[in-house]
Amino acid sequence: MFRQLSKRPWLIAIAISLLLLLWLFSGGLFKAQDTATADAPAPEQGPVNVEVTWLEASPMQRQHVVQGQIEAWRRVELRAQVSATVNRLDQDKGSTVKQGQLLLSLSGDNRPAQVAKGEADVRQRAADASGAERLRQRNLVSTNELIRLQSELAKARAELDLARIQLGNTQITAPFAGVYDQRMVELGDFVQPGQSLLTLVDISQLKVSAQVAQQEVTQLKLGQPVRVELLDGREMQGELHFIAAAADPNSRSFRIEVKVDNPQALRLAGASATLHIQTGEALAHRLSPALLSLDKAGRHGVKWVNEQQQVVFTPVQLISVDNQGAWVSGLPHKVALITLGQGFVEPGQQVTSQLAKGDS
Missing domain, CATH: 1.20.5 (Single alpha-helices involved in coiled-coils or other helix-helix interfaces)
Structure with a gap:
């Protein structure tokens, strides 16, 4: 072929x-x-099916949640006022002391002698001034002489007061009741004026400091109740007792302080805590955070179905979030919230809604 x-x-x-x-x-x-x-024309599609749950607004306590730092109510660092040697350690570190109780003693050196000399000088000057006053009444002493003797008496009294203060500065006492927290010197150390000796803290009350954003500080008022949550889950009750008058120039936030009673003298100063600040009652809806979505502008909101069976997206304000759910405001009082299928529908879209299982 x-x-x-x-x-x-x-x-x-x-x-x-x-x-x-x-x-x-x-x-x-x-x-x-x-x-x-x-x-060829595309086959027609019916409305998307979604499940909804009816939610009704209920009253809840609005609150701000911020992280704070627990501090002692008062803390003072006691310093030496005179040059001396540590003569005696009158209290142990960690002990609870009363106001005015002796904590540490410095050597007196020649200060007792200075006090004794000053007292003698005052007695002598006082006698001279008293005699001059009697003589002045008989015109036997001039006015200038009397004034000179009175001035010397005043000077002697001032020197005596100074000597007594110097002697008193050798006895370091507690300015308030508290806990002898730290000691920076040992027995026999020589100290100079201004040198740190020890610290005393008052933990009968605690203060918890935090920073609050400028858009939230206007909702706070002195005396508001505050729940203080510790890291181990324990809770304490306090009240807002200080709000800064001006914002921090760097963070633009305001410092607040919460006063907390600590009758058991729990050693919590220096730890972290979460502040739950009550700011009044408001109507809000409680829902799962998983139902929140973002619109094209990046706003948080939820999707729900109106009476015309159309999808509506409403931006909401997140009031609080916990393990049980989220409280939001901004929705109608009663709303048919889309709980299933919200990711497949858009605002304005016609849908067919049915109650979620378990709803009646």
Whole structure:
């Protein structure tokens, strides 16, 4: 057969032409079918089915939740006022002391002698001034002499007061009741004026400091109740007793302090805590945080179905969040919240809603 075709080349040309025609025809047919398929109308789709749950607003306590730092109510670092040697350690570190109780003693050196000398000088000057006053009444002493003697008496009394103060500064006493927290010196140390000796803290009450954003500080008032949650889950009750008058120039936030009674003298100063500040009652909806979504502007909100069975997106304000759910405000009083299918619908879309299982 191939020998016959080779002898007749015109037959080969005819066969090739037929194959080309078949190929072109089949391509056009497929293209026509594709065009027809593209131009065909899409089958109509019905409204999307979603599940909804009816939620009604209920009263709740609005609160701000901020992280705070627990501090002692009072803390003072006692320093040396005179040059002296540590003569006696009157109390141990960690002990509870009363106001005025002796904590540490410094050497008196020559200070008792200075006091005794001052007392003698005062007695002498007082006698001289008293005698001059009697003589002045009889015009036996001039007015200037009397004034000079009275001035010397005043000077002697001032020097005596200074000597007594210097002697008193060798006895380091507690300015208030508290805990002897730290000691920076040991027995026999020589100290100079201004040198730190010990610290005393008052933990009968505690203060918890925190920073509040400038847009939230206007909702706070002195005396508001505050719940203080410790890291181990324990809770204490306190009240807001200080709000800064000016914001921190760096953070633009306001410092607040919460006063907490600590009758058991729990050693909590320096620890962290969470402040739950009550700011009044408000109507809000409680829902799962998983139902919150973002719109194109990045606002938090939820999707719900109106009476016309259309999807509505409403931005909400997040009031508080915990392990049980989230409280939000901004929704209608009663709302059919989409609980299933919200990710497949858009605002304005027509839907068919049905109650979620368990709702009546």
